[in-house]
Amino acid sequence: MINVDDLIDQSSGAQRRMIYADQAIYEQELERIFGRCWLFLAHESQVPNPGDFFRTYMGEDEVVVVRQDDRSIRVFLNTCTHRGNRLTRADRGNARAFSCNYHGWAFGLDGSLATVPLESEVYFNEIDKNQFRLVPVERVDSYHGLIFGCFDKNAPSLGEYLGDMRWYLDVALDAMPGGTELLGATQKVIIHTNWKLSVENVCGDGYHLGWSHGGALKATQSGDFSGFTVGNSSVDLEGGMSVAGLNGNSVLATLDGVSGYAFYPNPTLALKYLSENRAKAVERLGKLRGEKLWGSQLNLTVFPSLQFLPGLNWFRVYHPKGPGKIEMWTWAIAEKAMPDELKQQILDNELLTFGPAGLFDNDDGDNLSACTVQSRGWRTRQMPVYTNMALGRSGKRVGLPGDIASGVVSEHNQRYFYRRWQEHMQAKDWSEVPQYNLNPLEASDEQRTVQTA
Amino acid sequence: MNSALSKPLEGPVMLAIDKHLALQQQLFLEARLLDDERYNDWLGLIDEAICYRMPMAERRFRKDRSAPLAFGGGRIFDENKGRLTMRVDRLQSGLVWAEDPRNKVRRIVSNVEIWQGVQTNEAEVHSVVTIHRSRIDGEEKHFVAGRRDVWRETAQGWRLVVRDISLDTSVVLDSNMNTLF
Numbered sequence: 146m147i148n149v150d151d152l153i154d155q156s157s158g159a160q161r162r163m164i165y166a167d168q169a170i171y172e173q174e175l176e177r178i179f180g181r182c183w184l185f186l187a188h189e190s191q192v193p194n195p196g197d198f199f200r201t202y203m204g205e206d207e208v209v210v211v212r213q214d215d216r217s218i219r220v221f222l223n224t225c226t227h228r229g230n231r232l233t234r235a236d237r238g239n240a241r242a243f244s245c246n247y248h249g250w251a252f253g254l255d256g257s258l259a260t261v262p263l264e265s266e267v268y269f270n271e272i273d274k275n276q277f278r279l280v281p282v283e284r285v286d287s288y289h290g291l292i293f294g295c296f297d298k299n300a301p302s303l304g305e306y307l308g309d310m311r312w313y314l315d316v317a318l319d320a321m322p323g324g325t326e327l328l329g330a331t332q333k334v335i336i337h338t339n340w341k342l343s344v345e346n347v348c349g350d351g352y353h354l355g356w357s358h359g360g361a362l363k364a365t366q367s368g369d370f371s372g373f374t375v376g377n378s379s380v381d382l383e384g385g386m387s388v389a390g391l392n393g394n395s396v397l398a399t400l401d402g403v404s405g406y407a408f409y410p411n412p413t414l415a416l417k418y419l420s421e422n423r424a425k426a427v428e429r430l431g432k433l434r435g436e437k438l439w440g441s442q443l444n445l446t447v448f449p450s451l452q453f454l455p456g457l458n459w460f461r462v463y464h465p466k467g468p469g470k471i472e473m474w475t476w477a478i479a480e481k482a483m484p485d486e487l488k489q490q491i492l493d494n495e496l497l498t499f500g501p502a503g504l505f506d507n508d509d510g511d512n513l514s515a516c517t518v519q520s521r522g523w524r525t526r527q528m529p530v531y532t533n534m535a536l537g538r539s540g541k542r543v544g545l546p547g548d549i550a551s552g553v554v555s556e557h558n559q560r561y562f563y564r565r566w567q568e569h570m571q572a573k574d575w576s577e578v579p580q581y582n583l584n585p586l587e588a589s590d591e592q593r594t595v596q597t598a
Numbered sequence: 599m600n601s602a603l604s605k606p607l608e609g610p611v612m613l614a615i616d617k618h619l620a621l622q623q624q625l626f627l628e629a630r631l632l633d634d635e636r637y638n639d640w641l642g643l644i645d646e647a648i649c650y651r652m653p654m655a656e657r658r659f660r661k662d663r664s665a666p667l668a669f670g671g672g673r674i675f676d677e678n679k680g681r682l683t684m685r686v687d688r689l690q691s692g693l694v695w696a697e698d699p700r701n702k703v704r705r706i707v708s709n710v711e712i713w714q715g716v717q718t719n720e721a722e723v724h725s726v727v728t729i730h731r732s733r734i735d736g737e738e739k740h741f742v743a744g745r746r747d748v749w750r751e752t753a754q755g756w757r758l759v760v761r762d763i764s765l766d767t768s769v770v771l772d773s774n775m776n777t778l779f
């Protein structure tokens with residue numbers, strides 16, 4: 146095992162660059178992070194009907210999420226138990242059974258081995274079909290429509306794993322009756338970067354926005370978005386906050402209740418929806434969240450690799466493919482209660498801004514790739530990189546869980562992300578992983594007002 | 599998907615040879631304008647009513663039984679003239695750092711078929727475009743796509759009215775699509 150004690154220095158906000166390049170560290174991540182954490186698999190809306198399936202990854206393990214006849218969800222490794230062929234080759238679909246292309250074994254939706262060609266002739270009816278069921282993912286649970294899986298039977302429950310992050314997630318997932326749905330096909334892009342660089346770019350890096358995306362901000366004329374300006378010439382730290390210290394989960398938030406839609410070429414419909422439903426959101430979420438967070442630009446990160454941005458309405462998961470490569474999967478996300486016209490606009494706008502040819506998204510890939518390549522040199526891999534902005538300038542805010550820094554330009558969240566990474570990489574198993582919800586919600590605070598199903 | 603690309607035309611009719619050649623030349627000119635980043639000249643060839651589209655690709659079973667997506671799969675490009683102009687504005691803003699130094703780009707337009715369109719002054723054009731992008735150091739990235747165009751003949755020459763682009767990969771193999779097809 147690699148000792149990662151010296152690879153992250155929390156007091157100075159430094160990371161050693163080998164964490165983006167080293168194969169052995171990556172192997173340890175597959176075991177201790179992707180093999181241990183709750184990972185996002187699919188949204189319930191992607192598998193609405195019995196027999197619907199969706200193929201995805203947990204780390205580098207391919208899995209298939211299957212809606213059962215009783216409407217429950219099961220998840221299996223997408224691999225045949227005979228000689229190990231890939232089971233389904235479709236991205237998604239609807240099936241009554243999964244048959245393997247190699248020798249024709251067929252598995253039921255519940256993972257049972259249903260048929261074996263020539264079972265009596267060549268196996269002499271001696272095969273124990275029970276032994277060859279598809280291998281299920283140990284733990285599957287969902288939170289407001291998001292289906293998660295976990296390979297580790299000793300992991301805390303999904304609820305504990307999310308901790309008080311749920312208070313923020315609910316702004317996106319539970320503000321309106323009916324919750325959310327994902328729109329459109331999966332937008333898949335390969336980027337030659339280390340997965341952590343992609344996550345940190347979104348979990349906390351508001352600093353790059355005005356600079357990296359200057360051209361897009363200028364072209365879409367969204368230059369005054371929440372105090373950002375093209376070229377990073379000014380910033381407003383009062384209008385937002387960086388929230389971390391919630392078991393590795395984090396939030397960037399503006400606080401004006403509308404700026405999530407600032408990048409839209411025409412936000413009229415979205416703004417109308419927000420004003421028409423504001424009272425309902427306040428009723429369900431309370432005044433603070435309903436007025437200040439719902440409709441604001443939020444960057445929500447669930448450790449290690451799920452991120453979504455209500456407002457900009459993209460929803461993304463990263464699948465690692467070695468230390469220097471990821472597949473980035475994106476969808477548009479909408480509230481079910483939204484009118485169809487707005488949903489269609491959200492899908493179109495998400496693709497325009499953060500799709501494979503997204504005006505904004507296309508600015509990030511090359512920077513993230515280059516940060517990875519620049520960590521591969523014999524000399525550079527020994528060097529540190531820093532997330533030391535506004536170090537030590539965070540604290541409690543009344544009524545809000547987490548350790549909070551001012552503004553969305555701060556490197557506060559990245560520091561907590563790397564802290565969590567280190568904690569997992571150091572821990573032999575879950576019993577050694579610290580659990581923390583800093584400044585937890587108290588009885589006196591505005592509590593979750595909606596009973597979760 | 600995109601059945602327009604595979605649908606056999608019923609008795610396709612050729613254009614007069616001079617028109618055919620002029621339009622074929624225009625396709626190659628268009629590719630060169632884009633390769634040379636002469637975006638404003640390129641926009642000049644685009645009709646005000648342009649539909650410029652590239653749907654998301656997915657790998658699905660031929661006999662897929664699942665319900666269609668309520669709002670469609672979505673489109674990587676779904677551009678009108680205003681949005682194309684916005685893309686060009688971004689590329690020309692001087693702030694797209696990934697394009698500076700400049701990446702060399704060559705489009706190979708091939709398998710060109712030009713047929714009489716539905717309207718007398720229109721042509722339906724099928725082609726394959728391979729975009730080679732030479733990025734930093736030895737990095738080379740390719741996009742291969744089929745195109746079905748409708749071009750309209752105007753007093754100023756042929757103008758592009760519809761372009762349906764079908765990207766072959768279901769996973770985009772480059773970190774950006776700072777390019778036009």
Ligand code: FES
Pocket residue numbers: 225226227228229230245246247248249250
């Ligand atoms: S490997 Fe699947 S049936 Fe043999």
Ligand SMILES: [Fe+2]
Pocket residue numbers: 346353354357358505509
């Ligand atoms: Fe970005």
